[in-house]
Amino acid sequence: MKPAVFSLEQPVSVAQLMQSGEGRIVAGGQSLGPMLNFRVAQPSHVISIAQIREFSLVEETEDAVIIGACVTHAAIADGRVPDIGKGILPAIAQGIAYRAVRNRGTIGGSLCHADPAADWLCTMTALGAAVLTLRPDGGRTIPLTTFVLGPFRNALQPGEIVQAVRVPKASPEARWGYYKACRKPGEFAHAMAAVFLDPARDIHRAVIGAVGGAPIVLEGSDVRIESAERALLQSGLDEIGRIMQLAALRRAMEQAA
Amino acid sequence: MTITLKVNDLAVSAEVAPRTHLADFLREDLLLTGTHIGCEHGVCGACTVLLDGEPVRSCITLAATCAGRDVKSIEGLERDPVMAALREAFSAEHALQCGYCTPGMLVTARDIVLRLPDADEDRIRLELAGNLCRCTGYNGIVRAIRRVLSHRPEVTAPSLPPVTRGTFRQFSLDDAAAPPAAQISAxxxxxxxxxxxxxxxxxxxxxxxxxxxxxxxxxxxxxxxxxxxxxxxxxxxxxxxxxxxxxxxxxxxxxxxxxxxxxxxxxxxxxxxxxxxxxxxxxxxxxxxxxxxxxxxxxxxxxxxxxxxxxxxxxxxxxxxxxxxxxxxxxxxxxxxxxxxxxxxxxxxxxxxxxxxxxxxxxxxxxxxxxx
The missing domain is CATH 3.30.530.20 (START domain)
Incomplete structure (x- = not known):
């Protein structure tokens, strides 16, 4: 199908963006595009932020990598963005959808879209990432655990936009694992789990994605199957789905062991 | 809105509606019908074209966002040496039957040959996961790509530049809880x-x-x-x-x-x-x-x-x-x-x-x- 009629604005700078009217923000359009074509989303005004140069930058600090919202999955997969250590970011990016989608899809767009089955949503939550927002009067740093409110819902207020995501660097002795179950590579996952263990920074975390709502976060001694089993009861998954999730978690834990 | 862009090495200036996607623009306005539309929601890969040299789904790329950019559809790759080798190999290996997926397959195959010169069969299959073919069972397509990889023409992949460094304005942490509401009890x-x-x-x-x-x-x-x-x-x-x-x-x-x-x-x-x-x-x-x-x-x-x-x-x-x-x-x-x-x-x-x-x-x- 074809999208319903909408008007389009393409600001090229943050200053221009702040002058924009109200509209549905689109970055790479790899999730919103299909929704527009299906007409399950019919915004009257669309603001494309892909041309905003400030959002396509990357900054490396002593303890973190800050990735602009419009940096593509492909740029991360190719190592064109500094890694946080252990090859974590390229490994995750490489598994997102297909190359043609990775060339357009962006990390900021993926996090804002908050599809429960999104790779970045699950893994960035595990890595303790936070989004940096901008709004006319300043901005905020929002940890992903509070940024994602539910499926396709985030904590942004009207007029507020994600400019970048701040990902803390991993210690040299950090361990991690990520496993997702797809019927075909690149499809929406039926189960996914990320495990991140960084004792030097006192982090023991497992995150289960592809559930009905926001990702399930398990911390400390709850990084174990029994705790996940209990948490999954309210996830909207049927029994087979829950069993798949536990298998994904087991495999991610084995990778991180 | 009016956009100016390069399509298959020619400068094009055209009036497009904001909702028109690149595939429709190529097919309906420029009559470049080599780009096929299959699922029209980014899953089947039939509409894959090059945007600034990189494969993208033209059905979920708005034409209006391609202003100032360089688009190459299958028609524009006629004289491309890798594409010439792929066409020959697709023919020799029976890599197509109805031909609907073929333009997208060829664009993706070209990307595999250029970007992953050492790809083995598993990697080729993984990279092809985003292009659906309902006729061939993929065996001929995979063989064709392997054939080209083993006698690769003398071309080098365009290297993509690193992401530009910059600094971001950072503000204070806000991890306050959202207002409470009813809880799922079902x-x-x-x-x-x-x-x-x-x-x-x-x-x-x-x-x-x-x-x-x-x-x-x-x-x-x-x-x-x-x-x-x-x-x-x-x-x-x-x-x-x-x-x-x-x-x-x-x-x-x-x-x-x-x-x-x-x-x-x-x-x-x-x-x-x-x-x-x-x-x-x-x-x-x-x-x-x-x-x-x-x-x-x-x-x-x-x-x-x-x-x-x-x-x-x-x-x-x-x-x-x-x-x-x-x-x-x-x-x-x-x-x-x-x-x-x-x-x-x-x-x-x-x-x-x-x-x-x-x-x-x-x-x-x-x-x-x-x-x-």
Missing amino acids: KFTGDGLHETLSIALPPEQVWVALRDPALIASCLPGATITSRDGDRIRGEMLTSLGPIQARFKGDATLTYDDMARTGRIAGSGRDTASGTRMQAEATFRLVGNGPAASTVEIDLTYALKGPLAQLGRGPIVRVFAAELAAMVARNLEARLRGEETPGAGAALHAGGLISHVAWRWLRDLLSRFHVR
């Missing part, structure tokens, strides 16, 4: 959910309310009854979840058993914008717990078919339904107590509501599991 069953609602009112009073469809509808935000004929009700329901909006119109049949204090509502509806169809059935049972306490047991089953079902996958819809059920329960209780119902009458902003519910649940979960 139990998920095989194909639906079970909700138990406790109301501190006599069962007689609750039953009278349950017998009033208008009152029940007013407890479901976004729902309106447009007409009623006996036990048949026509109505519509407006919902939204993030960028997703749907307006379901349909009808339902309501039946009551006054002796047993049970009832059943079954209906179906359709969202005309997307063509999504929904069927739902709810049975309820009222039980008195003494003179001033009642329990309503509700079993809900539903089925969604069409685009919304595809985008809103099973678990998401289940959580959505559970949150709706929690909303109805809360509003019904408030109504019966004679209080104002917060969202009644207004369009259902299930997204907002749901998010609060999901948020609360997540927070509870965190408090339960946060041990470190």
